[in-house]
């Protein structure tokens with residue numbers, strides 16, 4: 399389990415559990431619910447496929463849905479800096495959860511590396527200004 403890529407180290411089970419937890423937080427975040435569908439099943443499937451390839455595993459998203467063109471795909475949604483922070487906070491909360499099953503654990507170092515990589519991508523999804531208070 400000490401393989402080269404983050405995907406090799408985290409493994410498919412822990413990654414899948416992480417994505418599930420992440421969307422359970424998204425579904426409870428008032429800044430994010432207005433732009434996400436009520437049913438997050440397909441969203442979660444796509445995210446798991448994307449992260450699998452992004453972290454060095456098989457390119458499932460590309461195979462199923464084509465080139466991700468992530469920034470373009472996010473343009474229909476108003477993504478403010480506050481929403482990007484809320485998205486990352488949901489990811490951070492999901493990473494901090496301690497799952498009961500050992501196989502679904504993500505090490506602290508791997509969690510840090512994953513969060514840092516996602517933070518860099520999240521910045522590029524921002525396509526709108528924050529609303530004045």
Ligand code: HEM
Nearest residue numbers: 433434441444445448471475477481482485516519520523
């Ligand atoms: C799809 C929001 C960041 C990967 C979506 C959707 C929304 C959204 C509203 C559409 C959901 C749907 O219709 O099913 C956001 C917000 C972000 C963010 C507010 C804050 C910065 C990211 C990041 C990544 C990412 C950092 C990748 C690391 C994806 C993928 C999809 C998606 C793969 C599915 C695209 C598709 O429809 O095929 N996101 N996102 N998002 N997002 Fe994000």
